Amino acid sequence: MSPDAKLLHVEKLEKRFGGFRALDGVSFDLLPGEVLGLVGPNGSGKTTCINVISGLYGGDGGQVVFEGARIDGTAMHKLARLGINRTFQSPKPFLSLTVRENVEISARYGHAGGAAIDLDGLLASLELDAHAHRAAEDLNSAQQKTLDLARALATAPRLLLVDELAAGLNPAELDRMAIRLRTLADRGMAMLVVEHLMGFIDKVTDRVVVLNAGREIFGGTLAQATQDPDVIRVFLGGSHGG
Amino acid sequence: MHRVFNDLGLAVLVVVAMAVAPSIYSNQLLLFNFVMFLSLAQGLNVIYGFTGYLPFGYVGFFGAGAYGFALAVMHLGFGPPGAMAVGAAAAVVLALILTPLFRLSGAYFAIANLAAAQAVYEVVANPALEDVTKGPYGVSLSGVFAPNASYAAAVAILAFTLLLVVWLRNSQFGLSLRAIKEDPISAAMAGVSVVRGRTIAWLLSALIAGLVGGSFAWEVSVFYPETAFSPQFSIFAVVFALFGGTATLTGPLLGVFILYGVYNWIGISVPQYFQLIYGTLIVALVLFLPNGLVSLLTRRGIRVP
Amino acid sequence: MLIGALLSGLVFGLYFTLVGLGLNLVFGVMRIVNLAHGDFLMLGAFAAYWMFALFGLHPLYAALAVLVVFVVLGLPIYYLIVPRLQMARDAEMLSIILFFGLSQMIEAVTSIAFGTTERSIPGRVLGTGPVTILGQRLPSAWVFGAAVSAIAVACVYLYLYRTRLGSLTRAVMVSRDEALATGIDVHRVSALAFGIGIALAGIAGVFAPFMLGSVTPALGPEINVAAFAVIVVGTLGNPLGTVLGGIIYGVGLMLMQTYFSSWANILPNLLLIAVLLFRPEGLLGRATRRA
Numbered sequence: 001m002s003p004d005a006k007l008l009h010v011e012k013l014e015k016r017f018g019g020f021r022a023l024d025g026v027s028f029d030l031l032p033g034e035v036l037g038l039v040g041p042n043g044s045g046k047t048t049c050i051n052v053i054s055g056l057y058g059g060d061g062g063q064v065v066f067e068g069a070r071i072d073g074t075a076m077h078k079l080a081r082l083g084i085n086r087t088f089q090s091p092k093p094f095l096s097l098t099v100r101e102n103v104e105i106s107a108r109y110g111h112a113g114g115a116a117i118d119l120d121g122l123l124a125s126l127e128l129d130a131h132a133h134r135a136a137e138d139l140n141s142a143q144q145k146t147l148d149l150a151r152a153l154a155t156a157p158r159l160l161l162v163d164e165l166a167a168g169l170n171p172a173e174l175d176r177m178a179i180r181l182r183t184l185a186d187r188g189m190a191m192l193v194v195e196h197l198m199g200f201i202d203k204v205t206d207r208v209v210v211l212n213a214g215r216e217i218f219g220g221t222l223a224q225a226t227q228d229p230d231v232i233r234v235f236l237g238g239s240h241g242g
Numbered sequence: 243m244h245r246v247f248n249d250l251g252l253a254v255l256v257v258v259a260m261a262v263a264p265s266i267y268s269n270q271l272l273l274f275n276f277v278m279f280l281s282l283a284q285g286l287n288v289i290y291g292f293t294g295y296l297p298f299g300y301v302g303f304f305g306a307g308a309y310g311f312a313l314a315v316m317h318l319g320f321g322p323p324g325a326m327a328v329g330a331a332a333a334v335v336l337a338l339i340l341t342p343l344f345r346l347s348g349a350y351f352a353i354a355n356l357a358a359a360q361a362v363y364e365v366v367a368n369p370a371l372e373d374v375t376k377g378p379y380g381v382s383l384s385g386v387f388a389p390n391a392s393y394a395a396a397v398a399i400l401a402f403t404l405l406l407v408v409w410l411r412n413s414q415f416g417l418s419l420r421a422i423k424e425d426p427i428s429a430a431m432a433g434v435s436v437v438r439g440r441t442i443a444w445l446l447s448a449l450i451a452g453l454v455g456g457s458f459a460w461e462v463s464v465f466y467p468e469t470a471f472s473p474q475f476s477i478f479a480v481v482f483a484l485f486g487g488t489a490t491l492t493g494p495l496l497g498v499f500i501l502y503g504v505y506n507w508i509g510i511s512v513p514q515y516f517q518l519i520y521g522t523l524i525v526a527l528v529l530f531l532p533n534g535l536v537s538l539l540t541r542r543g544i545r546v547p
Numbered sequence: 548m549l550i551g552a553l554l555s556g557l558v559f560g561l562y563f564t565l566v567g568l569g570l571n572l573v574f575g576v577m578r579i580v581n582l583a584h585g586d587f588l589m590l591g592a593f594a595a596y597w598m599f600a601l602f603g604l605h606p607l608y609a610a611l612a613v614l615v616v617f618v619v620l621g622l623p624i625y626y627l628i629v630p631r632l633q634m635a636r637d638a639e640m641l642s643i644i645l646f647f648g649l650s651q652m653i654e655a656v657t658s659i660a661f662g663t664t665e666r667s668i669p670g671r672v673l674g675t676g677p678v679t680i681l682g683q684r685l686p687s688a689w690v691f692g693a694a695v696s697a698i699a700v701a702c703v704y705l706y707l708y709r710t711r712l713g714s715l716t717r718a719v720m721v722s723r724d725e726a727l728a729t730g731i732d733v734h735r736v737s738a739l740a741f742g743i744g745i746a747l748a749g750i751a752g753v754f755a756p757f758m759l760g761s762v763t764p765a766l767g768p769e770i771n772v773a774a775f776a777v778i779v780v781g782t783l784g785n786p787l788g789t790v791l792g793g794i795i796y797g798v799g800l801m802l803m804q805t806y807f808s809s810w811a812n813i814l815p816n817l818l819l820i821a822v823l824l825f826r827p828e829g830l831l832g833r834a835t836r837r838a
Binding site: 294296298342343345346347348349350352353354356357358360361364365368369370473477480484514515517518520521522523524525527528529532 | 580628631632635637639640641642643644645647648649650651652653654655656658659768772775776779809810812813815816817819820823824827
């Protein structure tokens, strides 16, 4: 694999909160169009990892390289324009704006290059078209999550960071969401997916990285991960020395 | 497109009405005060209504404009137009100096801004600077006194201010500001530069107050630091804008016409009664109608300019 | 001169601790900014003035009366305003605006009732002749005011750390949500804290004619800035940090008045801005962890 083929290269990423090492030297790579799942117990650093890559937090060490250029320390709005976007665990859409205005802003300010986005088509594909002219505050929480995804997609990202999108969705919504993400990936959008629901991870990802205490302890497919003694120990209880 | 025309129509109507008013009603100083507060309430609207940051020390920019005007006349021998530009520049420079305050969240921003305005007043009014600012003894600019011209300038500033608000309400930039107000993190991830958007709104808001302060200095021509930096200006601008409803064009206009009307009716002879009225109004508004009078219509889905 | 400035700074520091303490207690428990704090202080000053002018009552009695009346007064004000306010999306910001309105109401009513004349109480009421400490002569009224302040601060400490209600109050300060979840009657605790908060302002007000000079109904806003400077320096939401903030503020003020008197008024403003910008968590606060 030539280094140029990598879309995202994360190397020895560190993040501390006071004395707590949320990320303790995490490294992994992502290829264009690849969907990588980040799994691990609570507090293992999954969401922190997304927060550092997306520029919400500054890292304390290591580097993040996107399409061959270092991006750690870059402001969030510039990352959006470079082609990196994300969804939030608890979405905060622009509540007083209409659904359509929510995505318009994103398309206008955050567009990462390439063909112009068909916003009506985007809303239709996410089943938000019927609500296009309603205020975002009138949507239910599942719809607000979808709108958060729409806001990210309206910038036409090449890398999408997905933070617990499935939490709070019912099984039918969950299936549709998995199909949507898979379709996006098949069209070439790379993703980093943080999720607790293993069924969802299984449907969406090509490969997983397992984190524990801010370090990666495994990389491979989910099926392999479930056979790995380290992973089993971490998931079945830290009391056994893990 | 007709949304823009509704907004523009209202703006033009108000500007024309205030422009012809002196030929109908002879108390020009009172009319000047109306024009001044219309601009100040809208100027505050630009920063508070569109970004959610409440400048409790808004008068700092007004005072900077008034003193910028006065110092340019006294020390540089500038005519009113040049002095006005100096006043506006003084307000914008002060706003630039205060941009670090945006690191603070809402309540702390408001209080720090209040303290900043007070600090500027303490500097201007300081007897140690008598040679420059005339300290607490006030300035007299009788050489440039020209009430018709200063009134016209105030109306022109009002026109500029209203057009600016119409633009903010109907442009992508204005939409991006409202996104920042709703959630800065989501806005950043939508590609909006939060720092840039806020700073532009802040400087524009200060520019308006600076211009209004300059026109005030020109109109009254004799004033003291405690007049130019009177907290009353900030208070009235906040109350008028809140009362009518921020982030709209109508709201602050309505607030000024109603409340400043009431003020001139009962407030000048017995200011305490007016103070009691607006104090009570603020408490009631925050509890029962936090989005102002216009929200009586907007919450029913009626679009108000 | 330096020792004199430091000593009077300490005396005023204790007084300013009292000025800020109630504001900090209210903020700590309710996460709202009581911008009418200075006006409750002004009301305390007027109470002391009238009780002295009409009945010749010593300010200590006024302080006791203010304590009782203000705590009782705080309860209905709390229940009328705060629970409804806390339902709003941005309660902290709205609280500033709302309490600013209340501040204007109090100032207006006081002006209507008592006029805007300056009121003062002669300093000899609190003792004649200066007190000599470390060879420095201080007006006895100052020392008296500082002593009462110290006692009031100590009482708040005892309340918070030695009584059951006090420990519940501290629980609400740490986390309102968890306090609710564990079945603490958050409103009762908060209402009492609100009453105590404005009573502390009122007691500070009783001594304002001695410490700050004559008072008018318009005293409130400048007190607010000073109180804010004190509690921000001493860490918001940490009532004991207020002691540190008060003393830094008092000493700073006296040093300024001794060496740069014409610039002394600018101190609270600059101190407030500087601390907010460079150490927003206050001098005692720890950087908060975001997870």
